[in-house]
Amino acid sequence: MSRTTLSSYSLSLFGLLTIGLLGSASVIADEASADAKLEAARARINAMFQEIGPENVTLSPVDGWYTVHKGAIVAYVSGDGRYLLQGDMIDLDTQVNLSEKKRTDSRRETMSRLSDDEAIMFSPVETKHRITIFTDVDCTYCRKLHSQMDEYLAQGIEIRYLLYPRGGPASRSWNTSEEVWCARDRNSALTAAKLDRDFETNKCDASAITRHYMLGQDVGLTGTPAIVFEDGTLLSGYLPPAALASRLQLTEQAAANN
Numbered sequence: 001m002s003r004t005t006l007s008s009y010s011l012s013l014f015g016l017l018t019i020g021l022l023g024s025a026s027v028i029a030d031e032a033s034a035d036a037k038l039e040a041a042r043a044r045i046n047a048m049f050q051e052i053g054p055e056n057v058t059l060s061p062v063d064g065w066y067t068v069h070k071g072a073i074v075a076y077v078s079g080d081g082r083y084l085l086q087g088d089m090i091d092l093d094t095q096v097n098l099s100e101k102k103r104t105d106s107r108r109e110t111m112s113r114l115s116d117d118e119a120i121m122f123s124p125v126e127t128k129h130r131i132t133i134f135t136d137v138d139c140t141y142c143r144k145l146h147s148q149m150d151e152y153l154a155q156g157i158e159i160r161y162l163l164y165p166r167g168g169p170a171s172r173s174w175n176t177s178e179e180v181w182c183a184r185d186r187n188s189a190l191t192a193a194k195l196d197r198d199f200e201t202n203k204c205d206a207s208a209i210t211r212h213y214m215l216g217q218d219v220g221l222t223g224t225p226a227i228v229f230e231d232g233t234l235l236s237g238y239l240p241p242a243a244l245a246s247r248l249q250l251t252e253q254a255a256a257n258n
Contacts, residue, residue: 037079041066044081061089061098069106072220074099107219108232114215118208119160120186122149128156129248134164134216134226137180137193138173141238142225146194151241157248161190162212164224169210178206231255 042057045068052070057077060067064079075086088099111132119132135142145152152159163181165173176193182204183189192199216226219234227235227244229251239247 038066041077041079041081045077061091067102069102071106071110071218072103074102074106103220104232104234106232107228107234108230110215110218111228111230111232114162116160118211119162120180120190122153122159122161122187124153124156124158126156127158129245129252130158130160130230131244131248132160132162132228134162134212134221134224134228136164136166136173136224137176137190139166139224143194145225145238146191148241149191152244155241155245157241157245162215163209164212164216164221164226165209166224168213174209177209181206181208 038057038059039054042054045052045057046054052068056068056070058067058069060076062076065076066079068075068077068084075084076089077084088097090097090099114132133145135146149159163177165171165177167173179199179201180186180189180193183199183201189199189201219226219228222236225238227239229235229248231251233251235247
């Protein structure tokens with residue numbers, strides 16, 4: 001290769017390297033700017049709503065907007081932190097409710113942190129599905145569901161109950177829930193309570209009822225029974241054993257195919 005050709009080649013190579021480096025620097029600068037804007041949005045939201053931490057403000061599917069999520073609450077804030085929208089965001093191309101997907105993901109993460117020791121467990125011989133049910137000892141359909149416990153277990157459905165007295169603190173159902181929690185045999189006590197029968201109880205730390213109640217608020221309960229699948233899907237209301245097993249199977253199959 002001649003000196004002239006080598007020189008031209010070196011200049012061309014230098015030019016390409018320079019363009020590449022400038023391009024990389026531009027990308028890094030853009031990323032730094034995006035990070036700075038996200039942090040600014042987080043700071044502004046946290047200043048206005050102290051219960052919303054930095055982890056609750058993330059990028060949204062729409063450029064220039066951020067997602068604010070905490071439990072069942074999903075909202076969107078503009079990049080300058082001035083405007084906030086609440087409502088469902090739907091991707092019309094895919095027909096996916098992006099807001100509900102965010103709620104489902106949030107419920108899944110929340111419920112995954114709950115240990116079985118914090119619930120009242122009813123387990124089958126062979127577990128095929130696991131669900132969490134928020135139940136009220138006085139709720140009619142909660143009682144109907146519980147009366148079919150053996151059938152749910154026969155379907156391989158493991159149920160972990162959280163006590164959710166709809167009347168709130170100091171209500172009759174709240175007091176009964178505390179008595180159930182403090183019983184030596186919580187499973188039998190819960191069954192008796194749902195049948196309006198007496199059961200033995202003790203004095204104990206019943207703060208778990210408050211935790212259950214607040215957790216129900218976080219996941220967006222509108223009534224009882226409320227059934228939460230392992231993937232975070234929330235089903236409000238009663239379903240017969242066979243129908244619930246079928247719904248669980250379809251949900252798990254859909255998740256496996258995605």
